Amino acid sequence: MVTTNAELWERYKELVPGLHSNLMGMSYAFDKPLFINKGKGAHVWDVEGRDYLDFVMGLGPGILGHGNEEYIEALKEQIDKLYLGASGTFAIPLELEWAEKFTSLIPCAEKVRICLSGTEAVQFAIRIARAYTKRRYFIRFQGHYHGWMDNILGGVTAENASGMPFALEQLGDFLGTEGRDPEAFQQSFMLPWNDIEVLERVLEKYGEQVALIITEVFNCNGGCCLPRPGYLERMRELCDKYGIVLYFDEVITGFRVGIHGAQGEVGITPDLATFGKAMAAALPMSAVAGKRQLMDLVAENKVTAAGTFNGYPLGVAASLATIRILEKDNGAIYRHIDRIQKRLMDGFREIGKRRGIPLLVQGPRGAFQIAFTDAEVAYTFAELFASDILKLFRIREMLAEEGVLTMRGTRWYMCGSLTDADVDRTLETFDRVMAKL
Numbered sequence: 001m002v003t004t005n006a007e008l009w010e011r012y013k014e015l016v017p018g019l020h021s022n023l024m025g026m027s028y029a030f031d032k033p034l035f036i037n038k039g040k041g042a043h044v045w046d047v048e049g050r051d052y053l054d055f056v057m058g059l060g061p062g063i064l065g066h067g068n069e070e071y072i073e074a075l076k077e078q079i080d081k082l083y084l085g086a087s088g089t090f091a092i093p094l095e096l097e098w099a100e101k102f103t104s105l106i107p108c109a110e111k112v113r114i115c116l117s118g119t120e121a122v123q124f125a126i127r128i129a130r131a132y133t134k135r136r137y138f139i140r141f142q143g144h145y146h147g148w149m150d151n152i153l154g155g156v157t158a159e160n161a162s163g164m165p166f167a168l169e170q171l172g173d174f175l176g177t178e179g180r181d182p183e184a185f186q187q188s189f190m191l192p193w194n195d196i197e198v199l200e201r202v203l204e205k206y207g208e209q210v211a212l213i214i215t216e217v218f219n220c221n222g223g224c225c226l227p228r229p230g231y232l233e234r235m236r237e238l239c240d241k242y243g244i245v246l247y248f249d250e251v252i253t254g255f256r257v258g259i260h261g262a263q264g265e266v267g268i269t270p271d272l273a274t275f276g277k278a279m280a281a282a283l284p285m286s287a288v289a290g291k292r293q294l295m296d297l298v299a300e301n302k303v304t305a306a307g308t309f310n311g312y313p314l315g316v317a318a319s320l321a322t323i324r325i326l327e328k329d330n331g332a333i334y335r336h337i338d339r340i341q342k343r344l345m346d347g348f349r350e351i352g353k354r355r356g357i358p359l360l361v362q363g364p365r366g367a368f369q370i371a372f373t374d375a376e377v378a379y380t381f382a383e384l385f386a387s388d389i390l391k392l393f394r395i396r397e398m399l400a401e402e403g404v405l406t407m408r409g410t411r412w413y414m415c416g417s418l419t420d421a422d423v424d425r426t427l428e429t430f431d432r433v434m435a436k437l
């Protein structure tokens with residue numbers, strides 16, 4: 001019987017090209033994928049029986065950790081009576097209950113529609129904003145990620161663009177792809193994030209042609225960078241001034257950074273927002289939510305969205321269960337994550353200091369990033385990745401070899417089931433690895 005990662009990989013790669021996501025690389029190193037077949041709490045086990053601490057958390061959904069019993073019970077209840085939703089033909093009472101709960105929690109959500117993936121929800125939101133404004137272009141930011149469709153995947157900002165600042169394709173961009181529609185990048189301007197002057201300048205010239213601005217609130221994909229004080233507030237004002245739809249992509253932050261989303265944390269309400277990942281913890285479900293006047297375009301059949309599996313009962317049950325667990329004891333999970341995350345972040349900083357290795361540790365609740373730099377804070381992807389990037393790649397591999405799995409980058413996702421013993425083990429491992437760097 002085949003039981004090693006290496007043997008399974010030999011068979012697997014003959015049949016499955018590029019794993020599930022080309023963007024995340026293999027489990028930790030390109031030549032050493034892990035085959036994981038069990039998870040519990042913050043731990044996963046590979047087919048060789050090795051125990052890993054998991055800070056990947058399924059690329060973000062795992063806010064509850066693996067195998068949360070209350071969550072599994074809710075799913076079992078639904079599986080016992082497994083029936084099919086019928087997207088558009090009939091509704092299910094569970095979806096109504098879910099929508100009432102969701103709209104009561106998320107500030108911008110006067111109405112909400114369910115989809116399956118973050119990628120899909122983003123394209124739906126773009127369509128709504130274009131229909132509402134009757135404009136074509138959208139603005140996106142370097143270092144942000146919004147799914148893998150042609151019009152939004154990768155590219156770099158055109159420095160000193162004299163005309164419209166469309167993104168450029170760059171050889172070696174790890175978010176690049178062949179096979180893209182050659183005109184896809186002509187739909188959007190790509191700007192550096194956290195730079196209000198650039199945004200003001202571009203809007204002065206093109207503001208009346210811009211349908212929407214899409215932004216992460218905390219730029220988790222670009223190094224867990226936080227917005228500069230006042231940046232998002234000014235973005236909100238500019239959107240109002242030019243009649244642009246402000247759209248927060250909360251696919252990572254929704255229900256991870258807090259029960260009211262990142263918009264609740266920063267106190268700025270966008271016109272539209274998308275959710276996914278942690279919203280349903282371990283099953284695919286995403287959502288587009290927003291102001292009534294935008295969402296009503298969908299009700300009026302002016303904007304079309306469809307999908308055979310949108311609103312499937314098991315996913316809705318999963319999301320309801322997740323939100324119920326997150327809300328318990330007035331958000332006890334978030335308080336737990338705060339404490340655990342602080343232990344980790346402070347611990348890493350202390351190790352860096354003690355070993356004389358400059359280390360930046362930053363992020364909102366639920367996710368953080370490390371980088372090898374003297375800087376105390378990085379406000380953009382570019383700033384952060386001006387650090388010693390090779391060292392960053394190396395430490396990720398070394399950590400994985402020592403049984404601690406992190407996201408490419410190196411990003412750490414928190415979950416509610418991390419224990420103090422898990423933190424102790426992580427800090428010990430981190431210290432050992434830093435000594436060998």
Ligand code: PMP
Pocket residue numbers: 059117118119120122145146147148216221249250251252276277
């Ligand atoms: N938006 C953001 C902010 C994301 O981080 C992601 C996924 N990492 C997506 C959209 C796309 O979601 P999905 O992978 O579910 O298609």
